[in-house]
Amino acid sequence: MTMDYNFDEIIDRTHTNCIKYDGRQKFFGNANVMPLWVADMDFKTPDFIVDAVRQRAEHPVYGYTFRPESYSNAIVSWLKRRHDWSVKPEWISFSPGVVAGLTLAIKAFSDEGDGVIVQTPVYNPFFDAVKGTNRRMVENPLKLVDGRYTFDLEDLRGKIDARTRLLLLCNPQNPGGMVWTPDELLGLADICLQNKILIISDEIHSDLIYPGNKHTPMASLSEAIAANTVTCMAPSKTFNMAGLTTSFLVIPNKRHLVRYERELHVPHLHMGNLFGTVALEAAYNNGADWVDQLMIYLRDSFNELQKFVAQKMPKVKVMKPEGTYLIWLDFSAYGLNDDELNQRLIEYGVGLNRGIQFGKQGSGYMRLNMGCPRSVLMEALERIEKALGGL
Ligand SMILES: Cc1ncc(COP(=O)(O)O)c(C=O)c1O
Structure with missing residues (x-):
């Protein structure tokens, strides 16, 4: 499929009152984390809309x-x-x-x-x-x-x-x-x-x-x-x-x-x-072509994520998504409690959703939103790897 849409473009969403960026201080106590949390994407709403x-x-x-x-x-x-x-x-x-x-x-x-x-x-x-x-x-x-x-x-x-x-x-x-x-x-x-x-x-x-x-x-x-x-x-x-x-x-x-x-x-x-x-x-x-291209971009992003995790932090278990841009990551092998895990990721500059918020079965998990340009995703993954280094 030829790709007519550019999902690699980085759009500055700050100062638009968007929850994902402008709500970081309130949610994470830190206005600088890379926000891969609340479920919207960092891609442009397409031009036809x-x-x-x-x-x-x-x-x-x-x-x-x-x-x-x-x-x-x-x-x-x-x-x-x-x-x-x-x-x-x-x-x-x-x-x-x-x-x-x-x-x-x-x-x-x-x-x-x-x-x-x-x-x-x-x-x-x-x-x-x-x-x-x-x-x-x-x-x-x-x-x-x-x-x-x-x-x-x-x-x-x-x-x-x-x-x-x-x-x-x-x-x-x-x-x-x-x-x-x-x-x-x-x-x-x-x-x-x-x-x-x-x-x-x-x-x-x-x-x-x-x-x-x-x-x-x-x-x-x-x-x-x-x-x-x-x-x-x-x-x-x-x-x-x-x-x-x-x-x-x-x-x-x-x-x-x-x-x-x-x-x-x-x-x-x-x-x-x-x-x-x-x-x-x-x-x-x-919107049909736009969605088809979006899903190919997200699939390729997931493949990169999976490769990165396998090579650099193999103790993380990744649930393979069949749909959605949300990735369910199991960090329980690191032995951190939910607060420690969340705080550590924030300290290293990444804001994800705590798994525990989805129910007690989510303890030890984090949810990552990969609806963003791939370069942003890869930088966030590098930060996560650093956060877990030595554990
Ligand atoms: C399963 C599910 N339902 C509903 C919503 C939110 O929908 P709305 O903003 O239209 O209330 C979300 C957003 O993340 C969702 O994941």
Whole structure:
């Protein structure tokens, strides 16, 4: 594939109020670490999106707007082309961010005190979404098999009770990078159908899939599963536009859609963001080549990372991602506790996410975001090697 986009370009993001750079002092107590943490990328949001936003910005009235038919059609077409998933425009609803969508869905489809299944280690706002809505977290840890996580269905069966109402699925998985297979998903969906547990499937990373892997939307597996699944998606990770807070849900079950939209409409969250609407449409109508090239760049970066680790710090175990730009690194062989590990990396100038934040199974791990130019990644790896030197 010819590469038309330059992912090696270094863009100065400082002084834009971006969390990743301008939030370093607050998060790490150090404003100078190389920030390979919060999940956005250091690449330019592609020109076909910037141009569409700029064009709309030139009309000087930014009043209330609605999302036009062309917006839903862009989603329908993208899901068909990229994931071979046939979705009807009337199944699509809105949320101002995926976490907002899944939190509203928890409120719409369960009551206080009900059980919500969470498969750890996982993206930690899932915990807040469950606890903050006064639901009960039912923890179903993932199982490590040959260096890859998979579902522990036996553990899950043993934990379900009459008040277990929802399962929060992360597909692809953050932080492990698994792209769940149809068989894995079917096993999980069967248990949910048997026990009347609604699946809320966070598929925000579904476009970030490495060559040789394929994302399967949970709801694409059968009509019965589709009727029992609420899917949360967004162009935000894919095209690096999280600041536009524009996400969508696919809810084929009419009854569920009506209930979700009741939660959404009361606080007027359905209004959305004018620029996000324009950006989503531009992204999905024009973005296929850009994403394909991005994933080749990230795959090559991962290969370099893997080579570096094997040669220079072989005690670190690297989980091979099938999707996402997030790398799950196991540092437990060094015998440091989580604070010591984090502090040591900060001291040597690297800011990663602590594994423990994703659940107790993440102790000894760190999550590295490699959505950055390769030269930046390699320098960060050299700093990590120095931090671990002599241990
Ligand atoms: C699995 C997952 N869900 C949701 C989000 C955040 O989505 P949003 O910013 O749209 O709320 C992230 C960001 O890292 C994520 O990894």
